[in-house]
Amino acid sequence: MIASTVALLACSPGARQKAEQVLLNELERGGSPSVQYFVFNRREVLYTFRQGMASIEAQQPAASRTSYNLYSITKTVTALAVLRLAEQGRVRLDAPVKEYLPSTPLPAEVTVRHLLSHTSGISDPIPLSWIHLASAHKRFRADDFFQPILLSRSEPKFRSGEKFRYSNLGYLVLGQLIGSVSGMTYEEYVKRHVLERLAIAPEALSFWIQGSGRHATGYHRRWSFSSLLLSLFLDKEQYMGKAVGAWRPFRPLYVNGAAYGGLVGTPEGLIRYLQEYLRPESQIITTATKEQLFTETEDASGKPTGMCLSWFTGTLNGVRYYTHAGGGGGYYVEVRLYPEQGLGTLVMFNRTGMRDERFLDRVDTFFLSKAN
Template structure:
């Protein structure tokens, strides 16, 4: 649709992002797709269907799906104490697995912008030791379990550890074997590491911006960023410290295939019964809806319910979305910094959802 394409083209022309890739689809077909801009500004490398973007927190939906798969196998009970599966769990023993999934455990959320390491450090980086220190530092809760919604990356680090304890696999290998492989997605399409660095979109931050100044308060820009490319300051290639809360890197189409599999009534990923649980909105202690299902945010566009998750941080921003009642979904990816859930898909999907 020309209105969508014009909107996205203008974003690039106005210097709001170096590139963008958007797709709207049903369970079987692509209904609309559009991409424009540069994966590499300096070398004028245009974005393509093979371009890899960091998905950041959209990875949490894979973590939740993995927990549901293990629950379906009766290896995890969502309403059991998380400490049942994590003997060293440092938080109150009444916190359940479900409360970790729905961000209602009351665990704090330190700003994670500095939770990255250069790809040259990846072979020696010890994520478990890194987060052991972080969790010990933030071992108290700020609200009672299921008292209110409070988004936390640490809760999903704990869920990743739970997947490892219960399955006997590393978190990354569990996701590869039980989600990506079932979708016939190859490692060059989506994974936790990048074999071909030329296909990864450079992550950028607008140089002359207040947020660029703030970035220096949370990370070592000299270490993690490269020389300016026009109006953009690029990040050096890096990985997120915790795979379970934000480590996936992939093509937009890989995430399209993932959402399409969740749209299908007989999904290869999970049974209908457990998929219904995945998208059921959590209600808090006083029975008010929390706006959060099992990792998926719940909201409405033009009166139509959707479940979604954004992923944002230094250099990249994305959103994935599913409209369960209509059998539709969408994915958008940018290679510029995103700090909050922008609900950018509202602007694009409105042309399809009425």
Template sequence: MTDIEQILANEVENDKTPSVQYFLFNQDSILKSVQLGFANISKQKPISTNTTYNAFSVTKTFTALAILQLAEQGKIDINKPVVQYLPEFRYGTEITVKHLLNHTAGIPNPIPLAWIHLDFEESVFDRNKFFQPIFEKNNKVKSKPNEKFTYSNLGYVILGQLIEKVANTTYEEYISQNIIRKLPINPNDLAFTIANKETHATGYHKKLSFSNLLLGFFIDKTKFMEGAEGKWRPFKKFYANGTSYGGLIGTPLAFIAYIQELMKDNSALISDKYKQMLFEENKNCNGKNTAMCLSWFVGELNGRKYFAHAGGGGGYYCEIRIYPDIKTGSVIFFNRTGITDERYLDKLDNFYINANR
């Protein structure tokens, strides 16, 4: 057993997660993969390459890519004020599209744990109606434009509305047509709904944990969760209310295909010129780096620069990453709750990056 496999086996064996999938890859092939544990504990159902997960905030990278595609088409200027495209925008005339993309608009970020609905409610869920009172309640900015980095899910709700307005279609349809269908994958492997309930990983939360006590303050556990299964309590199948900040559901291999295509020169998704804009680290108005590009975080591991994004919430946690200098990427998916950006991939990629300097 390799060091990577041992680390991940310990996670499963010590009940830190019901399952985990890790992949390291280059533009063309998988270099390392580890898949351990159960997609469903009560059914003793092992995970597989067909297992799908709620990817939460990793969706933001697709939203940013869509905005850059529209900019490339001349339909959006990211340096122009948002109000030029959305006259109803309530946060002033100085905030630009770029400020939303790099989280420097100062728009509030109310706690998002309650922002989900069950899968059977999807057909009647109206996200604009849902978010209207939230925007009304959080109608003042927390800082001046580009004064500082302030992560905001609401900012990405607005970007989703902007895509719909400019592209004259739904957010989901735009992403499906212009990103997902350009990838060499089955469209059901990356979507905004659960295409196959049998292959969707059940999301779990540790039963005996402080965070489980706190969870009751954020969601109605009797509505959104099932009874305990051993040391875990499962979530019922649900969707994020904010599709453009957290709605994607897919297999790890589908997200790998997305990253592989992004890493290519002359990508089918975006030109090199606009890709450079996507991955350019933002400096605030005082000239200091914010460790954030247009939706992608910037980091470094053993001297190697990387771009990354995590996706976490009730029942699921994942990370995606690109090492641009060596055109290598990695992903990890858990079916357990993750709330913070754990940078878990540092622990695993470290072995490969060390070996290939």
């Protein structure tokens, strides 16, 4: 009954009109060159909004086949891969990471679960500069880049498990663990055991930027405080092209660590992945493991951290949700799941995002039935 009610709400002209006004206002105020927004259930897309340009220079509109750098959305896939290995008895979540990566500089008390829940205590420098151009991708070696960073940042800032502190480095190590345990590269394991099992084509979701004309150009506003901030972290002449009006484009780029932010995908590919979590039975993990994935963790004092195993949690209109944002140079994406209503949402921008904006609060509210 709840699912059918949600479907009716998603088809409601009133809901569409209110959501579209918020999204159009975002474009009209110059919030992004383009925006794509979707409401879906486990079987189909219930509502789509798509406006603006994937490439201002080429006057190329955003389309269903347009791909984006998904940045930290990748962490949800990394966690899923770790839990699949755990189900197979190849990884124990409460075992020390050193059991699987003996050479890691992390202390012995840091467990796999600590990394998954961002409670390891490992600090994290701002990762805006941890990028390389697509033209350099084939010769880039992530381990060489991160080895000195891990050595200098491996000492926890607090006792592992004591409290929550977000860490890209923690998920980088999880990617190394997946590679070590599986005998494959992290990317190959995810491709074979997650994406291919869900029948998601490489051009829809993968770790590679697809051919010319398919990938959205990422932009940053020229006249903004964040533009000045960006100058402190990277060489704009190397990573960005000439300004186009109010925007300056990024050249195609990758993050240096695939496991914390390397996925590239289209709306269709990302939605197909997200729909897997809304189905009663997953093709990747068991129902019991999925419940474990979405159980909120607690700190040492018993206080909820707002974080499950890779997924943040919250409520909107009294309805519980699980969410993650992916942001960095040129792109910002948010995904959200409302399991109690059998509903998911997605918003994609081709402009820089530097924090979790919870933008979906502003539009999802029109599509949710009120919790009792």
